[in-house]
Amino acid sequence: MRHVWSWGAIILGSLYFLLPLIGTVEFSLRMRRGEYSLDAYRSVLADPNFHATFGFSVVMALLTILLGVLIVVPTAYWVRLRLPRLRPVIEFVTLLPLVIPAIVVVFGYIRLFNTSSWLPLTGTAHGTNLLLLCGYATLALPYMYRAVDTGLSTLDVRTLTEAAQSLGAGWTRIIGQLVLPNVLGAVMSGAFLSFAIVIGEFTMATLLNRPAFGPYMQLLGANRAYEPAALAVIAFAATWGCMGLMQLISRVFGAGRSAK
Amino acid sequence: MNRFGWNWLGVLPFFAFALLFLVLPTMNIVIGAFRNPAGEFTLANLAGLASPRIVESFVISIQISLASAALGCLIGFAMAAAVVMGGIPAWVRGPLMTFSGVASNFAGVPLAFAFIATLGRVGLVTMLLRQWFGINIYAMGFNLLSFWGLTLTYLFFQIPLMILIITPALEGLKREWREAAEVLGASTGQYWRMVALPILFPSLLGTFALLFANSFGAVATAYALTGSSLSIVPIMLFAQIRGDVLQDPHLGYAMAFGMIVVTGLANLAYVIMRSRAERWMR
Amino acid sequence: MTFLVLDHLQKSFGSTRVVHDFDLHVEKGEFVSFLGPSGCGKTTVLRMVAGFETPSEGRILIDGQDVTRLRPNQRQIGMVFQAYALFPNLTVAENVGFGLKVAGVARADRADRVAEMLELIGLPDLGARFPWQLSGGQQQRVALARALAPRPRVLLLDEPLSALDAKIRVSLRNQIRAIQQQLGITTIFVTHDQEEALSISDRIVVMHRGVADQTGTPREIYNHPATDFVAGFVGTLNRFEAEVLDRGTGRVRVAGAEFSLNRPLDGDVITLAARPEGLALADEGIPAEVTGVEFLGSVQRVRATVAGREVVLDRFNAPSAALPEPGEIVHFSADRSTWLVLARGD
Numbered sequence: 001m002r003h004v005w006s007w008g009a010i011i012l013g014s015l016y017f018l019l020p021l022i023g024t025v026e027f028s029l030r031m032r033r034g035e036y037s038l039d040a041y042r043s044v045l046a047d048p049n050f051h052a053t054f055g056f057s058v059v060m061a062l063l064t065i066l067l068g069v070l071i072v073v074p075t076a077y078w079v080r081l082r083l084p085r086l087r088p089v090i091e092f093v094t095l096l097p098l099v100i101p102a103i104v105v106v107f108g109y110i111r112l113f114n115t116s117s118w119l120p121l122t123g124t125a126h127g128t129n130l131l132l133l134c135g136y137a138t139l140a141l142p143y144m145y146r147a148v149d150t151g152l153s154t155l156d157v158r159t160l161t162e163a164a165q166s167l168g169a170g171w172t173r174i175i176g177q178l179v180l181p182n183v184l185g186a187v188m189s190g191a192f193l194s195f196a197i198v199i200g201e202f203t204m205a206t207l208l209n210r211p212a213f214g215p216y217m218q219l220l221g222a223n224r225a226y227e228p229a230a231l232a233v234i235a236f237a238a239t240w241g242c243m244g245l246m247q248l249i250s251r252v253f254g255a256g257r258s259a260k
Numbered sequence: 261m262n263r264f265g266w267n268w269l270g271v272l273p274f275f276a277f278a279l280l281f282l283v284l285p286t287m288n289i290v291i292g293a294f295r296n297p298a299g300e301f302t303l304a305n306l307a308g309l310a311s312p313r314i315v316e317s318f319v320i321s322i323q324i325s326l327a328s329a330a331l332g333c334l335i336g337f338a339m340a341a342a343v344v345m346g347g348i349p350a351w352v353r354g355p356l357m358t359f360s361g362v363a364s365n366f367a368g369v370p371l372a373f374a375f376i377a378t379l380g381r382v383g384l385v386t387m388l389l390r391q392w393f394g395i396n397i398y399a400m401g402f403n404l405l406s407f408w409g410l411t412l413t414y415l416f417f418q419i420p421l422m423i424l425i426i427t428p429a430l431e432g433l434k435r436e437w438r439e440a441a442e443v444l445g446a447s448t449g450q451y452w453r454m455v456a457l458p459i460l461f462p463s464l465l466g467t468f469a470l471l472f473a474n475s476f477g478a479v480a481t482a483y484a485l486t487g488s489s490l491s492i493v494p495i496m497l498f499a500q501i502r503g504d505v506l507q508d509p510h511l512g513y514a515m516a517f518g519m520i521v522v523t524g525l526a527n528l529a530y531v532i533m534r535s536r537a538e539r540w541m542r
Numbered sequence: 543m544t545f546l547v548l549d550h551l552q553k554s555f556g557s558t559r560v561v562h563d564f565d566l567h568v569e570k571g572e573f574v575s576f577l578g579p580s581g582c583g584k585t586t587v588l589r590m591v592a593g594f595e596t597p598s599e600g601r602i603l604i605d606g607q608d609v610t611r612l613r614p615n616q617r618q619i620g621m622v623f624q625a626y627a628l629f630p631n632l633t634v635a636e637n638v639g640f641g642l643k644v645a646g647v648a649r650a651d652r653a654d655r656v657a658e659m660l661e662l663i664g665l666p667d668l669g670a671r672f673p674w675q676l677s678g679g680q681q682q683r684v685a686l687a688r689a690l691a692p693r694p695r696v697l698l699l700d701e702p703l704s705a706l707d708a709k710i711r712v713s714l715r716n717q718i719r720a721i722q723q724q725l726g727i728t729t730i731f732v733t734h735d736q737e738e739a740l741s742i743s744d745r746i747v748v749m750h751r752g753v754a755d756q757t758g759t760p761r762e763i764y765n766h767p768a769t770d771f772v773a774g775f776v777g778t779l780n781r782f783e784a785e786v787l788d789r790g791t792g793r794v795r796v797a798g799a800e801f802s803l804n805r806p807l808d809g810d811v812i813t814l815a816a817r818p819e820g821l822a823l824a825d826e827g828i829p830a831e832v833t834g835v836e837f838l839g840s841v842q843r844v845r846a847t848v849a850g851r852e853v854v855l856d857r858f859n860a861p862s863a864a865l866p867e868p869g870e871i872v873h874f875s876a877d878r879s880t881w882l883v884l885a886r887g888d
Contacts, residue, residue, distance in 0.1 A: 017363065093274075093278050099520075202369050
C-alpha cells in the first residue's frame with residue numbers, strides 16, 4: 001500500500017517535470033508547418049544578436065567566476081586561518097543576496113552609481129558592464145562561498161599553512177599553489193553554478209540596459225513564436241551541461257584530492 | 261595588536277566588495293524610502309504604499325507566494341518522503357537529488373518559455389489533451405497567463421528546493437524513533453501524528469517560509485510569462501524603475517523597502533525554525 | 543514456569559544465514575543476557591523477539607501465545623535502544639507516558655503512572671525537561687521508564703549501556719538489575735561486554751556466528767566453558783601446549799614439567815587452558831620467565847612467557863607476599879580439576 005502512494009508521487013512528480021521539457025523540445029521543432037524540423041534553431045543561430053548576446057553573457061559569466069574566486073577563496077581561507085570568530089558574520093553577509101531580491105539590489109545600483117553620484121559607473125558602457133559584473137558576482141556569492149567553505153572544511157588549513165610557511169612560502173604562493181588546487185573541486189562546482197546563474201540572468205541586465213542573453217531571450221519571446229522554445233532548449237542544455245560537468249569534475253577533483 | 265590589525269586587512273577586499281555592491285545599494289534604497297524629494301525624513305512614502313494599486317499588488321504577490329510555497333511544500337514532501345521512506349529503490353535517489361539541484365536554480369525566461377510551449381494555447385500538453393481525451397482546457401477556463409498559471413510555473417523550482425531541504429530532515433528521522441513508537445503500541449498513523457510530524461514541523465515551516473521568500477522576489481519568470489498583466493510587486497517595481505510609472509520615484513523606494521521587509525521576515529522565520537529543528541536532531 | 547520460548551529460530555538475509563537454530567526457554571522474571579562479539583546475531587534474535595525482523599523459521603511464544611506473526615505494536619513488549627531513542631519533541635513525562643497515551647489511558651491515570659515510573663528510576667523532578675537537556679545516563683533511564691510504563695510482558699534491552707561512560711555503565715547496570723528484580727519482569731539483555739553479562743544476569747547465552755554456543759549461569763559459563771570460543775571470549779584464558787604422555791591417566795608434559803590431570807585424554811598433543819586466578823606460584827611446576835608485574839591494588843598480576851607464549855597470573859594482594867622480578871624464572875601450578883582441555887588447533 002505504501003508503495004502505491006510512493007510510486008504515485010514519484011511518477012506524477014516526474015511527469016510534471018518531464019512534460020515541460022519534452023514540450024519545449026517538441027514545440028521548438030514545430031516551426032515548419034506540418035513536419036518537425038530544426039528551422040527554429042537555424043533561425044536562432046543565424047541571428048547575429050544571438051551570437052552577440054550569448055557571447056556577452058559567456059564572457060560575463062567567466063569574469064564573474066574569476067571575480068568570485070578572487071574574492072571568496074582568499075577570504076574563506078583567511079577567515080578560517082586567522083579570524084574564525086568572524087565566520088558567522090561572513091556567512092551572514094554571503095546569505096544576504098538570497099534575502100534581498102536582485103531587483104532591489106540593481107535598483108540600488110542605479111541610484112548609487114548613477115551619473116550624478118560619486119562613482120558614476122552607469123555613465124559609460126564599460127562602467128555599466130563593470131557594475132553588472134559586480135552584480136552577478138553578488139548574486140553568485142552565496143553559492144560560491146558555500147562551495148568553497150565546504151571544500152576548505154576538509155582541509156586542515158592551519159597545518160597546511162604552517163608547513164608551507166616553514167618551507168618559506170609567501171601568501172600568494174600559499175593561496176595560489178596550495179589552497180586553490182586543493183579546493184578546486186569545490187571551486188568548480190561554485191563556478192558552474194555561477195555560470196548557470198549568469199547565462200540566464202534577466203533582471204539586472206535589463207534594468208542596466210546591457211546586451212545580455214537574458215534580455216535577448218525575453219525580447220524574442222515577446223516577438224516570435226517558435227524561436228523562444230529553441231532558445232529555452234539551448235539555455236537548458238547549457239545549464240544542465242554545466243551541472244553535469246560540475247558533478248563530474250567535483251567527483252574527479254573534490255573527492256579524489258585531499259590535503260594530508 | 262599589530263597582528264590583529266593585519267588580520268583584518270585580509271578580509272578587507274571581501275567587506276569592501278560587500279559594502280559597495282550589496283550593503284550600500286540596499287541601504288540607499290531603504291533610506292530613500294524614508295526621504296522625500298527635499299531630502300528630509302518622512303513616512304509619507306510608506307503611507308503611499310497604502311494606495312489601492314500597490315496594496316493589490318502586494319496582495320497578489322503574497323497570494324502567489326503562499327500558493328506556490330504551499331503546493332511546493334506538499335508535493336516536494338510527498339516526493340522526498342517517497343524516496344526516503346516509501347520503498348522507492350535506491351537508484352532513484354541520486355538522479356532525483358541531482359535534478360532537484362539543477363531545477364531549483366531554474367527560473368527565469370527559459371522556464372516561462374518551457375511552460376508556454378507545454379501549456380500555452382498551442383502547447384504540447386494542451387494539444388494532446390484535446391486530441392487524445394477531447395479535453396479543451398482553455399475552453400474550460402484555464403489560462404497559463406494567469407495567477408494559477410504562474411503558480412504552476414513557479415512550482416518547477418519550488419518543488420525541487422523543497423525536496424533538497426526536506427530530504428536531510430526526513431533522513432534525520434531516526435529509525436529507532438519509529439521502532440520505539442511501534443513497540444510502545446503506536447500505529448503508523450499515531451507515530452506520524454505524535455512523533456514524526458511534530459519533529460519535522462520546524463523544518464516544514466521553515467522551508468515554507470523560504471519558498472515563500474523565493475517566490476516573492478522572482479521577477480524574470482513572471483515578466484516573461486505574464487508580462488505586465490499580472491501586477492505582482494516585483495513587476496510593478498520593475499516597471500517603476502524602467503519608467504517611473506508611479507509618477508513618484510520615492511514610492512518605488514518604498515515598494516523596494518516593502519519587498520525587503522517581506523523577504524527579510526520570511527528568511528528570519530526560516531532561520532529560526534531551522535535552528536529549532538537542528539537542536540532536536542542532536 | 544516457562545514464559546518466553548524461542549523455538550528453533552533461524553534468520554537469513556538473502557543467502558546469508560545469520561541465526562542458526564536458536565533455542566531458548568526463559569522463566570518468568572528471569573534476566574537473560576545474550577553475550578557475543580559484533581555480528582554474532584544477538585541483536586538479530588532480539589529484534590525477532592521484538593517483531594522488527596521476521597524469523598525465516600521457528601516460533602516465538604510469550605506466555606503461551608504465538609507472537610511470531612504479530613506486529614511489534616501488538617506484542618506488549620518493552621524495548622530500550624542503544625541510542626536511547628527518546629522522542630525529542632516530547633518532554634520526559636510525555637515520553638514516559640507515550641505508551642499509555644497510545645493505549646488510550648486517561649490523563650489522570652497516565653500522570654500517576656508516569657510519576658510512579660520517574661520515582662522508580664530516581665528522576666522524579668525531571669518530568670518537564672526535554673531529552674536534549676539530559677545527560678546520556680539520564681536519557682537511558684527515562685528510556686527504561688518509558689519502556690516499563692505500559693507494563694510490558696517482556697523487557698528487551700539492546701546494548702543499552704554501550705553509548706555511556708564507563709563509570710555510569712556500572713552504576714546503571716546495577717540499577718537496571720535492581721528495577722528488573724523489583725518488578726519481576728522477564729528480561730533479555732544484549733551486550734558484548736562480558737563483565738556486564740556476568741555481573742547482572744541469571745543466565746547467559748554466549749553467541750558466536752549465529753549459534754548459541756552455551757547457555758548457563760554466569761558461574762557455569764566462566765568455570766566450565768563448553769566451547770573454545772566461550773572459554774576465550776569470557777574472561778582471560780591462558781593457553782599451554784601439552785604433550786600427552788599417558789592417555790589413560792592423563793599424564794602430560796608442559797614446557798618440561800610433568801603432571802597428571804587424572805582424566806582420560808585424546809591425542810598426542812593438546813592445548814590446555816587455565817584462568818589467571820587458577821594459576822599459583824609454586825616451587826615446582828611449569829617454568830615461566832617473568833616479563834612484567836602489575837600491582838592493581840586488590841590484585842597482583844604477573845605476566846610471564848611459557849614456551850614463547852604470554853601467560854597471565856592473578857592473585858589477591860597480600861602485603862607479605864613478595865612480587866617476583868622481571869627476568870626471574872618462576873613456576874606455575876594449578877589444581878588438576880581447573881585445567882581446561884581445548885580442542886586441537888585452537
